[in-house]
Structures are given as structure tokens and as C-alpha cells.
Amino acid sequence: MAAPLAKPSTSTSPWAWLRVLYAVLALTVFAFPGGMVDWLDERNASGWLSAPLAFARGVDAASAAVGVKGVGERLRRWFAAAIGDADR
Amino acid sequence: MLFPTIDFGLFFAFSFVLVWGLNPYNTVKKYVLLALSLAFYASWNWRFLLLLLASGAISYVVGLYVDAAAKRRFRRLALGVGVALDLAILGYFKYLDFFIAQALNLAHMFGFDLPLGFVNVTLPVAISFLTFHAISYVVDVYRGRLAASRSPLDILLYVSFFPHLVAGPIVRAHVFLPQLATPPRAGDFSFGENMLLILGGLFKKMVIANYLAVRFVDPVFTDPTQFSRFDLIMAVYAYAVQIYADFSAYTDIAIGVAALLGYHFPQNFNQPYRALGIGDFWRRWHMTLSSWLRDYLYIPLGGNRHGALMTTRNLMITMLLGGLWHGANWTFLIWGAMHGCALVLDHAWRRSAAFARWGSGPIVRVVDWALTFNFVCLTWLFFRSPSLDAATQFIAGVWNDNGAPSTMPAVVLPLIACGALTQIAPSRARAAIGVVLDNRGALAQAAFGFVLLYAIVVMAPPGSAPFIYFQF
Numbered sequence: 248m249a250a251p252l253a254k255p256s257t258s259t260s261p262w263a264w265l266r267v268l269y270a271v272l273a274l275t276v277f278a279f280p281g282g283m284v285d286w287l288d289e290r291n292a293s294g295w296l297s298a299p300l301a302f303a304r305g306v307d308a309a310s311a312a313v314g315v316k317g318v319g320e321r322l323r324r325w326f327a328a329a330i331g332d333a334d335r
Numbered sequence: 336m337l338f339p340t341i342d343f344g345l346f347f348a349f350s351f352v353l354v355w356g357l358n359p360y361n362t363v364k365k366y367v368l369l370a371l372s373l374a375f376y377a378s379w380n381w382r383f384l385l386l387l388l389a390s391g392a393i394s395y396v397v398g399l400y401v402d403a404a405a406k407r408r409f410r411r412l413a414l415g416v417g418v419a420l421d422l423a424i425l426g427y428f429k430y431l432d433f434f435i436a437q438a439l440n441l442a443h444m445f446g447f448d449l450p451l452g453f454v455n456v457t458l459p460v461a462i463s464f465l466t467f468h469a470i471s472y473v474v475d476v477y478r479g480r481l482a483a484s485r486s487p488l489d490i491l492l493y494v495s496f497f498p499h500l501v502a503g504p505i506v507r508a509h510v511f512l513p514q515l516a517t518p519p520r521a522g523d524f525s526f527g528e529n530m531l532l533i534l535g536g537l538f539k540k541m542v543i544a545n546y547l548a549v550r551f552v553d554p555v556f557t558d559p560t561q562f563s564r565f566d567l568i569m570a571v572y573a574y575a576v577q578i579y580a581d582f583s584a585y586t587d588i589a590i591g592v593a594a595l596l597g598y599h600f601p602q603n604f605n606q607p608y609r610a611l612g613i614g615d616f617w618r619r620w621h622m623t624l625s626s627w628l629r630d631y632l633y634i635p636l637g638g639n640r641h642g643a644l645m646t647t648r649n650l651m652i653t654m655l656l657g658g659l660w661h662g663a664n665w666t667f668l669i670w671g672a673m674h675g676c677a678l679v680l681d682h683a684w685r686r687s688a689a690f691a692r693w694g695s696g697p698i699v700r701v702v703d704w705a706l707t708f709n710f711v712c713l714t715w716l717f718f719r720s721p722s723l724d725a726a727t728q729f730i731a732g733v734w735n736d737n738g739a740p741s742t743m744p745a746v747v748l749p750l751i752a753c754g755a756l757t758q759i760a761p762s763r764a765r766a767a768i769g770v771v772l773d774n775r776g777a778l779a780q781a782a783f784g785f786v787l788l789y790a791i792v793v794m795a796p797p798g799s800a801p802f803i804y805f806q807f
Contacts, residue, residue: 259522261355264595267526267777268351271784272344278785279792286341322793330746332550332796 278319280307336378338588339541339795346375347592354596358518365488365515368496368596375497376461383459386424391491393420394469398476398490402483410477417473425466428458433663461501463660467627468494472508474631481509489515498593504586504603505623511598519597527780528769529591534787535765536587539757541795543750544581547573549796550744556719559729564736566743567729573747574719575712576754579607582621583757608711608758611703612685613677616711628653639682646682651675661718666726670718677710 276283284307287300310316336342350371357364377384397417404410432453442449472493475481484490489512499506555562555570562570586603593600603623610616617625633653639646651672658671684690693699720726772780 259520261351261358261521261597263777264521264526265351265355267530267780267784268595269348270777270781271788272348274781274785275788275792278789282341319789319793326793330546331744332746 276303277306277310278315280310280316281320283307336375338585338592339537342378346371351595355521358597361515361518362488364518365492369488369492372492372495372497372500376495376500379460380457386459386462387465387495388491390421390424390465390469391487391494393417394472394494395484395487395490397473398483399485401473401476414473414477418470421466421469421473425462428456428462430659430663431456464499464501464503464505465494467503467505467624468499468508470631471505471627472512475508481512484512496593496598498589498596498598499600502582502585502589503621503623504589504600505627506600507627510601514598521597524594524597524599525766525769525773526595527772527775528766529594530772530780530784531765531769532587532591532594534784534791536584536591537788538584538791539580539587540584541791543753544577544584545796546746547577547580547750551747552577552719556721556725556729559725559732560737561739562732562737563739563741564733565741566739567733569743569747571712571716573751575608575715576751578715578719579604580754580757606758606762608708608755609704610707610711611700612707613674613681613710614685616707617674617678624657628657632656643683647679650678650682654678665723666717666720669723669726670714673710673714673717 280303284300284303287296287303290296291300307316336346353367353371354364357367373384373387376387394417397413397420400413401410401417404413432455435451435453439449439451472481472490476483492515493506493508493511496506496511552570552574555566556574559567583604590600590603601623603621605619605622607616607620610619633649636649636652637645638649654671654675655668656671658667658669658674661667661670685694694703716729717726720729772783775783
């Protein structure tokens, strides 16, 4: 009888979980960079978040340049229109 | 710091690294978890940190006294003092103004003017859940279900652990404290299932609950006189879906976050709108509160051990206090009283000869389900109404249709259908998908998680409303 397959490391290692979680969060920020820029901007009154804010703006520009940001915005507008949500 | 926000996403990403990085050093890790939990609580109002620390300190000291007292009389005394202190804190912040208002009204009716003033204190977030956890610990020690902890760190972490701190689930001391003894192993948890639990919770809160609240339920309950009979009735059903989606979302995310940090929390919802009977509903809705009320209130009152009359009394007291726990308002008392009466009838029906004969038949089961669901929805009307007058106005609007055309947005029906889907989907589906995900590589897991989160962000309305149970 064949030995049962070992579970892949993703199911037992928290560091593998971490890679997945960070990848999901990073991809989401890249897909919708505006949220992170606004979030940092609101908290940057004293300038202590200037570096992360500059980085987030860089991500925003990169996302817009490759068209990912635009797709997300269009999908949100399309969904809002489809359900009759005029506020968005 | 609400769960579905960037703030919490960053907080969790930071906590995750710290907690697992320090996992081999269990004591240090617990100190860090405590610091994270206090920071989480302080994000609402740092002034109430003292309350959190006081609650933990009372539990710790009372637990030691209860454990050390040789005579039963002294054990009871220590327990009584501990529970009274916990309830005094809750009473001061949550109920004092309500009872002062009732006393003033009563005195005014009889022509007196009492020299009483309102205390006007801010209600601290999580105070009810904090009290439940604190009482659970000292009572479990008193009953010998748990040895008193010698570690103040463990007790403080138990009452303040950030995933359950604000709105549950209520985790019993005998379930949580043993988990602090040794470092958790990631292999004991399903990453796939817990990721799905968190993402499902985000969908229920950010899409279903938020849309229903903002687009339909809130406007209708704010001024029911402006809406037609049809809209009013639909708003009650929409609220039933909204409160389920909102509250179960919070506890799903809490359970998933705790599991990803290596701690097991109990299940809190089990498709409650499938319930056949009110007793069954309470075994499926806010399960950790139901079992808490059963074990720490209903059974100590005598439960069903002393005949039908005492059982009725005990059920009514339990449900009235359960209602009052939700807030100092007559609407919650009526909600509790309705559930208490229904539980009494439900008990009687299930013990009757008629139930033994016909209870398992398909027609009776359908009627049982329809009566239970519609009764629960009716009670939500009182639960959601801001005052008794508003509830009466709402019912009057249903009774006397104002003839206005329906203004219910088209999105409401699909959202209610989504809510219905959560009640009829196979309960083991999530675990099964979790196993499939666990057996895929990191790339597949990340792709799956990203696609779901992307869809949620596309669909969610801007902003994030607080969870309903934050106010309790």
C-alpha cells in the first residue's frame, strides 16, 4: 500500500501561511492602491508617514500604468451601477 | 479598529509575524499578545484600559481566594464578591442611567421629585463580553472545573485577547486557559478553512450587511411612517438577514484570526434560520451566549428540575436578563420576554403527546420552521426599533398601509437570497474546501484568497459601518 502523501508545507508552517497572507494583501493593495494612499495621507498630518506614503504613491502609479487600477475602478463603478448605487 | 479596515489588516499582519516568531518562547509571546490586545482596545478609547486591567485583576484575585478557601461558605462568599464586582462595573456603565430614568418616571407618576441626576458615562466598548469572560472564569474555578491560575498574565490575556474582546464569541476559561500552557502548533489548524472563514465573514459584513443596512433597513427604521406596508414587512426580513450577516461575520473573522494565531475558539452560529422551534433557534444562534446563560444563569436558578411552574419562571428570568443584557431599553426587555414565552410554549409542545405522534412528520416540520422563522423576525422588529414608540409606530404602519408606492431597492432581494443561501449551504462545505486548499500549493492559495478579496472589494460600498454587536 502506498504511503499517504505528506501534507504540503503550506498547511503546517505558519511562515508559509505568512507568505500567502502577505501575497494576498500585497496583490489587493496593488489592485486597489487608492485606499492605501488615502489611508496614509489621512494619518500623515505631521509628515511621519512621508516615506510609506511616497511608496504607496509609487505603487499607485505603477498600478495605473499597467492598467490594473483602472480595471478595479471600472468594475466597482459597473457593480455600483448594476445595483443602482448612485453614490459610488 | 474594526475588522474590515486597513488598520486591522496591518495590525493583524504585524501581530502574525510577532506571535509566530515568538512561538518557541511562550511566556514572552503571551506578554506580546497581551500588549497587542491592550493596543487593540486602546484604539477605541485608551482611558478604558484601566477597566480592562481592573476586570482581569478582580478575576485573578477572586480566583485565588475561591481556590484557596477551605470551607464552602468562604468559597461562596469569595465567588459572590467577585461576581458582584463584575456586575457592579457592568451596571454602573450600562444600566445606571436607565434605572435612574425609570425611578424618576415612577416618582413623577406619584407626584414626587427624586433628587437623582444622570451619570452620563460613555459606555466602554466590549464591557458586556468582558463581564461574561470574567464571570465564566471565577465560576469555573468555584465549580472545580478549572484550577485557579497562578499567572496574572494568563488571566489578563484571557479577558483581553483581542479576537474575542469586542463582540465574542464568549470563550470559556476552561477552553482558553489550557491553550496558553504550551505553544500552539500550526499543524493543528486548517489554513484553508480559516482563510475561507475570514473571507466569508468579510463578504457577509462588507457586502450583505452593509448594503442592507445603508440602502434599506436604516432608512425604514428611522422613519417607518414614510414607507408602505410591503416595505415595512420586507425591512423586518432584511434586518433578520442583516443582523445574522453582521454578527456571524464578526465571530467568523474572530474565530479565523484566533486560529491563524494558534488558538481554538468555539463555533458561534449554526445556520440559525433553519431552526425547528425556538429552543432549536437558541442552540444555533449566538451559541456561546446561549450556553453561557444556560450554565451560569438558567441551571443555577434550578433549570427544569422543579416542575413546570419553576421551569417557566427560570426560562422567563433567563430570557428577560438576556434581553436586558443587549441594552438598557424596554425594546430589548420585550424582545427577551417574547423569546421567553416562546421557549415556554416550545418546551410544552415538545413534551406533548401530539408532538410525539406528529412532530416528525414533514408537514409539522414545515409549519414548525415557518412559525419559528417568522416569530424570530417579528421579535427583531422590537430589537431593531430605537424605542417602544418607534416599534409601535412601525406596527401601526403595517396594520394601516399608508398607500405609498414601494421604494425597496432592487438589490435587497438578491441580498436576502444570499442570506438564505448561507442557511441552506451544506454546513461542512467550508471544511471540505479548506482541506482542498490545504493540499494545494501557496500559489493556488494566494490566487484563491486574492480573487475572493478582489470580488469583495469590488462589491463593497465605500466606508465600513460598525458591527451591530459593538454597542452591546
